[in-house]
Amino acid sequence: MFIRLNPVSWQLIILIGILVYCVVPVSAAEITLSPDQVAKGDTITIGIKNLSDTSTFTLLIESSFRVTPGQDFSFRTTDFYIPISLNNGELSAYTENTQKTTLRAKKGSTEISVGKKSDANGIFTISETQDIPSGKYDYISIDGTTSSDKDTIVAKLQMSGKKNGPDTSKISFVVTGIENGVIYITALVDSSPVLVKRVTVGSGLAAPAPDSSENVFYSVDRKVSLKTSNQDHAELISVQKNDIPSTWIQINKSYMALPETQTFQPGTTLSFTVPKLTGTDYAYFIGYYDGSRWSPLPSWANGNTIISATINKAGTYGLMAYKPESTVYPAQTPTSNHAPVSVQKTPKIASIAQFSPSATKTPVGIIPVCAALIAAVFLAGLFRKRD
Numbered sequence: 001m002f003i004r005l006n007p008v009s010w011q012l013i014i015l016i017g018i019l020v021y022c023v024v025p026v027s028a029a030e031i032t033l034s035p036d037q038v039a040k041g042d043t044i045t046i047g048i049k050n051l052s053d054t055s056t057f058t059l060l061i062e063s064s065f066r067v068t069p070g071q072d073f074s075f076r077t078t079d080f081y082i083p084i085s086l087n088n089g090e091l092s093a094y095t096e097n098t099q100k101t102t103l104r105a106k107k108g109s110t111e112i113s114v115g116k117k118s119d120a121n122g123i124f125t126i127s128e129t130q131d132i133p134s135g136k137y138d139y140i141s142i143d144g145t146t147s148s149d150k151d152t153i154v155a156k157l158q159m160s161g162k163k164n165g166p167d168t169s170k171i172s173f174v175v176t177g178i179e180n181g182v183i184y185i186t187a188l189v190d191s192s193p194v195l196v197k198r199v200t201v202g203s204g205l206a207a208p209a210p211d212s213s214e215n216v217f218y219s220v221d222r223k224v225s226l227k228t229s230n231q232d233h234a235e236l237i238s239v240q241k242n243d244i245p246s247t248w249i250q251i252n253k254s255y256m257a258l259p260e261t262q263t264f265q266p267g268t269t270l271s272f273t274v275p276k277l278t279g280t281d282y283a284y285f286i287g288y289y290d291g292s293r294w295s296p297l298p299s300w301a302n303g304n305t306i307i308s309a310t311i312n313k314a315g316t317y318g319l320m321a322y323k324p325e326s327t328v329y330p331a332q333t334p335t336s337n338h339a340p341v342s343v344q345k346t347p348k349i350a351s352i353a354q355f356s357p358s359a360t361k362t363p364v365g366i367i368p369v370c371a372a373l374i375a376a377v378f379l380a381g382l383f384r385k386r387d
Contacts, residue, residue: 031195046171058160058188065181070148075155076141077173086132089161097150106138191239228268254318272319282321289316
């Protein structure tokens with residue numbers, strides 16, 4: 001039996017088909033890594049697929065390795081090949097347990113070397129805003145001198161920017177300067193994690209004895225910290241997030257908090273350093289982005305420069321404030337063991353306990369709607385009498 005549809009029905013089906021085709025998303029970017037265990041002198045390869053030129057790409061390479069206290073160290077990647085360029089980018093380096101550190105890179109006849117002494121806590125951090133060109137680098141390294149009372153170095157190298165180049169490619173580099181240790185490689189596309197992987201170098205690092213001691217992890221720029229118990233590793237990576245509520249002000253960058261698992265231990269504390277701002281008396285809080293909207297978290301002040309909140313899962317967080325013209329209620333006690341912060345103290349804490357964002361309705365997907373319309377047109381044609 002043949003079903004005869006009138007011309008209008010066919011036109012509707014074709015139009016709806018075009019709409020469905022136009023809204024179907026392109027294939028998501030895929031980032032892979034191999035191998036997951038190497039020896040000194042081996043090559044690590046990062047595979048990239050479906051990474052469009054409209055994407056913001058972030059790559060973080062972190063290493064932890066044993067050193068001799070008070071001696072020189074080097075975390076070096078040689079023959080570093082990156083087939084894509086990162087425009088309007090940023091290159092950052094960070095070390096823990098050092099007296100001084102230098103970031104070095106060499107590409108052909110061009111060589112950079114930027115270094116300084118570490119702070120009183122043995123922390124070094126530096127960021128250079130620049131385009132990161134594609135091609136082969138002779139090396140990118142983080143060199144320095146270990147603190148006299150430390151035998152383990154944490155070194156981080158982060159690069160990010162607007163991707164330009166082939167959608168499918170491979171980044172590769174040779175691991176040198178490390179006999180035994182671990183390398184954590186994290187890749188973000190448009191501020192979403194697509195690769196989080198640990199690579200063992202040599203025999204790795206001896207697992208720490210299980211205890212309830214707290215570990216503190218820092219972002220590369222050291223503006224954000226994460227204090228947690230029984231967590232061997234976590235990352236804090238700066239990201240770009242928009243759609244900030246109209247009554248909020250974003251004080252600095254947003255940061256992706258990534259534990260090795262998707263959840264943090266109870267009582268994990270996320271802290272932001274408040275930048276030196278003049279002219280406005282802000283009411284601060286930490287905001288959380290759940291993938292569709294921002295929500296405020298109960299927050300408190302640690303002294304005059306730190307705003308903290310308790311978190312329990314991976315996600316994007318940012319230091320926020322209400323706009324001065326917005327209504328800010330008197331501060332109340334946050335849901336924590338910390339003392340309340342009065343509005344007279346600096347910095348002030350926004351009264352987020354009274355903030356109740358309205359629930360947003362989940363929109364009906366266009367593809368199911370289109371499918372229903374096609375079915376309706378088909379049935380209409382089925383029951384239409386033949387001319």
